[in-house]
Amino acid sequence: MxxxxxxxxxxxxxxxxxxxxxxxxxxxxxxxxxxxxxxxxxxxxxxxxxxxxxxxxxxxxxxxxxxxxLSSLQVDKRQEANDGTVKYAFKLADNALIESVLIPDDNRHTLCVSSQVGCAMGCAFCLTGTMGLRRNLTAAEIVNQVIHVRNELEAKTNGKGRINNLVFMGMGEPLANYDNLRRALDILTDDNGLDFSQRRITVSTCGLVPKIEQLGAETKVNLAISLHAADNETRSRLLPINQTYDIDALLQACRAYPLPKRRRIMIEYVLLAGINDRPGDARRLIKILHKLRCKINLLPCNETEALPFKRPERAVVEKFQHILQEAGYTAIIRESRGAEISAACGQLANKRPGNCHQTT
Ligand code: SF4
CATH class of the missing domain: 1.10.150.530 (DNA polymerase; domain 1)
Structure with a gap:
């Protein structure tokens, strides 16, 4: 035991x-x-x-x-959606709950992991933000999410299935728990241990600029930015961190991020009806992202009773995408996976707040 x-x-x-x-x-x-x-x-x-x-x-x-x-995580609840997405609620030693989501895609698997219990960043569209920060996860608690899911996947597939990608887009702001994140990355990428390639790992942030610089200097992992607005007024309303590090400062840090060849920064943009989904917003986005090596994930908002945001009409989402594509950007509409088990963006943990950087 x-x-x-x-x-x-x-x-x-x-x-x-x-x-x-x-x-x-x-x-x-x-x-x-x-x-x-x-x-x-x-x-x-x-x-x-x-x-x-x-x-x-x-x-x-x-x-x-x-x-x-040797610590390990106890599963509090495991839910599997029709599309194969699996949501794990893990109970930590102090009874706090965190979640991880395994997302299958053909023969590949992406695991979305949590980095904190709750989050202090208070993003307006995110249920985790309403919960406040309870505590940082230890490096072991981060790594044990991967170990548990890897063990289960391998047992289920007779050793054939593996986790191909890791994304730090679950509960918490990974860069606000930098030291433990950094140590977890060391453990995950060590070729004597789990041996994940750094290019298969993505760390998502709402914009802690000094930590983005540190991450770029100390690792070679991929960077995802929760941008979600193309002007400071809207972004400050949606993501309070923007009042400390505004769009200029954030994109400057992105431009300075030492990207290996052929890799791009992932820009996450949740589309909220009437707030950031107009053609003018798309055109502003084109302007501010000028010459940044990036691809854009468009995430139509997942409506939840607890938050006041609405999902835009499909035509609005496609128009937004079209404007970006016309300007030469790779812009992909990401439909959330595992919606019926509340594993999608901003929906993790049913009534209890969940994740939000959004990946899936
Ligand atoms: S979107 Fe990310 S940074 Fe913002 S409140 Fe949610 S977990 Fe925290």
Whole structure:
């Protein structure tokens, strides 16, 4: 039984990067290579105890048992939609709930993960924003979402199914939990562990400009921006962060983001009827995105009783898309997946607020 207690005196090895694990192991008087051995065990499918780490001496396994632990996540609820989208509600050790959504697409799978319990950013169209920030997730809590879903997927498909893409677009603002996000990225991309390519990972932000710069300097992951408006007045109403970092500052950070060749920044634009969906908004968007290597995801708003926004008519959405395409932009209308299980943008967790950066 995994020890998931938040007050546990045991060190959670799934919360450590390989470097941190090496320091921990060396402090125990063990050779460095042991850390690499343990690290690779930690992320193999279905491993839940030190007793399964068969290339470690029995005495060392027993010692680890006394001082360390391997955390995991408990599923509170699992819902599967007709289109194959699966929403997981995970219960954390302090009873807080977070959600992850697995989105199948042909033979590929994208996993949308959470980075915080709640969110402090208060975006007007987002249910999570109404909940406030409860706390940041630890690196282990972020990584364990991936481990749980990976294990389930592999077991279900006899090892054939894999998570192809990871998107940080679930509950929370990932860049507001930067240190733990960064450590989780280290663990997820380590080739001794889960070995995700950085180009298969996308971090979405509502616009924390200094952290965008830091992310670009320290990683090679993809960047998605929740833009949602093409003028500061509208954007400040929808995303309070815009009062601190306005559109100019945000797009300057995007232009400076060190994009590898052939990669583009993903611009997320939720279409809200009568607010940001007019032809003039599309034309302003073209102007402000000038020369930015990007593609635009248009996300017709998911209506919910808790928020006052309406979904635009299909013709309005298509007209908006057409204007962007005419100007040479890749603009894709993204219909939310898993709507009947409330796994879509802004709908996660039914009555309890959910995610919002939107991907799916
Ligand atoms: S859209 Fe993202 S940043 Fe804004 S409140 Fe929701 S979770 Fe937070």
């Amino acid at each position: 995994p020890d998931n207690s938040p007050n546990s005196p045991l060190t959670d090895l799934r919360n450590l990067t390989l470097k941190e694990l090496t320091d921990f192991i060396v402090e125990l008087g063990e050779p460095k290579f042991r850390a690499r051995q343990i690290f690779s065990w930690l992320y193999r499918p279905q491993i839940s105890s030190f007793s399964e780490m068969t290339n470690l001496a029995l005495t060392f396994r027993a010692r680890l048992q006394d001082i360390a632990r």
